[in-house]
Amino acid sequence: MGRVLFFLVLAAVVWIAYKSWARKRDGDQPPRVPKGAPGNLNTNEKEAIYPCKHCGAYSPLSSGVMVEGRFYCGLAHAKAEGEKVQ
Ligand SMILES: [Zn+2]
Numbered sequence: 001m002g003r004v005l006f007f008l009v010l011a012a013v014v015w016i017a018y019k020s021w022a023r024k025r026d027g028d029q030p031p032r033v034p035k036g037a038p039g040n041l042n043t044n045e046k047e048a049i050y051p052c053k054h055c056g057a058y059s060p061l062s063s064g065v066m067v068e069g070r071f072y073c074g075l076a077h078a079k080a081e082g083e084k085v086q
Pocket of ligand 1: 053073
């Protein structure tokens, strides 16, 4: 009987610890999600700047074109490098 009680208490402790951890994790999430959210890009604070693969000019990601990991400052330079872009 004592052993059953021990496992019941153990299960309760594990459950409470898990719930507390999950709540803490969920509580931390909301501030993290908006950072990477697209709606936050217009703050222009920490926008990534990439060099154009064609001319080497550095441009913010939002003003250039990213094709399969290769960045171009504009559609013209993406096409100049043979990318299939519209
Ligand atoms: Zn370019």
